[in-house]
Amino acid sequence: MTDLTLWLAIAAIIVLLFLSGFFSGSETALTAASRARMHQMEKSGDKRAGLVARLIAARERLIGALLLGNNLVNILASALATTVFLNLFGEAGVALATLVMTALVLVFSEVMPKTWAISNPERFALAVAPIVRVVVAIFGPIVAGVEVIVRLMLRLVGVDVHDETWVLSAHEELRGAVDLQHKEGGLVKAERDRIGGLLDLAELExxxxxxxxxxxxxxxxxxxxxxxxxxxxxxxxxxxxxxxxxxxxxxxxxxxxxxxxxxxxxxxxxxxxxxxxxxxxxxxxxxxxxxxxxxxxxxxxxxxxxxxxxxxxxxxxxxxxxxxxxxxxGEIADEHDVELEGVRPQADGSVVVDGSVPIRDLNRATDWSLPDEEATTIAGLVIHEARMIPDERQIFTFHGFRFTVLRRERNRVTRLRIMPLGQQARQVPPLSVVPPQTPTVAGS
The missing domain is CATH 3.10.580.10 (CBS-domain)
Known part of the structure; x- marks a missing residue:
């Protein structure tokens, strides 16, 4: 191999590593980009956002094209590197080429471009979308054939892949986004509760x-x-x-x-x-x-x-x-409402609750997650879990809380003390208005 050929091979390896980084970063950015944000930008007249949205809509085809391009350039770069190192170091060049290419691909073609892409996926996706569209158009027929082969092979082992498999429920996607934003500090508890309450309307009766x-x-x-x-x-x-x-x-x-x-x-x-x-x-x-x-x-x-x-x-x-x-x-009160206090936080971290307080209201006020599928009120939850109408001073432990029956009137549990167990036993934050299920005949 002449010196000119050697330098051309090295230049080709550098270009191929750059292309590999492009494919890796594009895949990360386009899969992480927010479809909702792209849709909003498209409505505002951004044509590249519309292009990104169309690419994301055919996600399986997009990922297949990018992976195909990435594998092609990586294999070609490795082959050229092996040739260069064999000419320079003889038989030891194979091992050296493997080590050097692994390090270069890992740093410059995988970690660095993906880190860059994930730091601002929407901006990165908008920048690479025009080029990726051409790549998908070129590799599309090959990827389509690969998809057919993959689906047939998966079907042989009992895995049936449909287009709907990759589509999340809109409600579940929104819930996940809201919870994540709240966890990261982007939404305060009251905002999270309002959005969650809106999503719950279809599930509640x-x-x-x-x-x-x-x-x-x-x-x-x-x-x-x-x-x-x-x-x-x-x-x-x-x-x-x-x-x-x-x-x-x-x-x-x-x-x-x-x-x-x-x-x-x-x-x-x-x-x-x-x-x-x-x-x-x-x-x-x-x-x-x-x-x-x-x-x-x-x-x-x-x-x-x-x-x-x-x-x-x-x-x-x-x-x-x-x-x-x-x-x-949340609770709406006006100057004519009769407020009945139903939740009283205690100094030891427990909460004294009227039995008629709805579980959802208590969860909102304390940021707990007591289940409300089988019962509407706190008293109903205790009766459901205990499988009996408990007596006063009886204690039950379930769902990570200790429930003590403080008062019972005939067959009704009217007051309880609830104590979070373990790490949850802490001072309950000041509560907003959490009345029991009071008559709300009044209109707005």
Missing amino acids: VSDVMVHRTNMVALNADDDLPKLVDAALASPYTRLPLWRGETDNFVGVLHAKDLLRALHAAGGDSEKLDIEQIITPTWFVPDTTSLQDQLNAFLRHKSHFALVVDEYGEVMGLVTLEDILEEIV
Whole structure:
């Protein structure tokens, strides 16, 4: 090998190492780039962002083309390096070429370009997208053939790969992104809870957030009109269900504004009112309706209030638009709300909780993760896990917490002490408003 040929081979090796670094960095950047950010940039008129989005959409084809290009240049560079070192050092050149090329490829073609790409994947992806598009177009037919062979071989060993295999649930992807941002400090707890509450709407049912019928404030439509008016005006709620004859025979909903208009028209004389002309029909919804569907129904019907019934048509409670919005933004309180303290943090790190406090509200306030699949309230969770109605002073340990029953009234657990175990036993941060499941008949 002449000196000129030797130097040309060395120059070719350097170029091939650069190409290898390009392929490695491009693969890292394009797989790490945010599809959502690229979509937003494309909407803003960035054509390269649209190109990146199209490349990412065909991810299997993209990765195959980049890997093919990377392997080609690495093998060619290694072959040239072996030839150069054989001419320079004889038979020992094979071992030297292996060591030198391994070090060069590792540092300059793998670690350095991938570190650079991952530090700012979107910017790197935008820069390399036009060239990568050409690479994918050239190697596309070869990669397509490789894909067919790979899928057939995987199918022989019982692995069936579909296009959907690589697609994550949009909700799961959003949840993961939100949790990661919160962990890294990009989102505060309140923001994470709001986004999480929005994502939970499709999974929760109205029975999970409704006001139970034992806590409902309802009026007897057969009462004297002055008494009915006084009770309605004294109530802190805007919308009040009316029953007649039996407490589960609901005949309508009385809105405070409608009552005030009627009173004004009657000159303030409640005896002149006709309650049947004031109330609006009752809207009944199944307890299995998802919160997302119920929210859409509220918006569609321009209504804020519905009674929840079970499969037998029995009234279980009521749900309002405010109840659903509180799953997103947290507890909403106004100057007319009756606040009932349901959670009291203690100096030893434990929390005294009313049994009717919803598990989701407690988790939000304390940043715990007690399961709420089998029960809605804290008392319900203890009864479910204990498989019995516990007595006062009984202690149970599950899900990393110690539950002590402080008070029981008949068959209801009304107060508990919850202590995190192990490393979790620490001072609970100051709580925001975490009332128990209180009647929220009032509209906004």
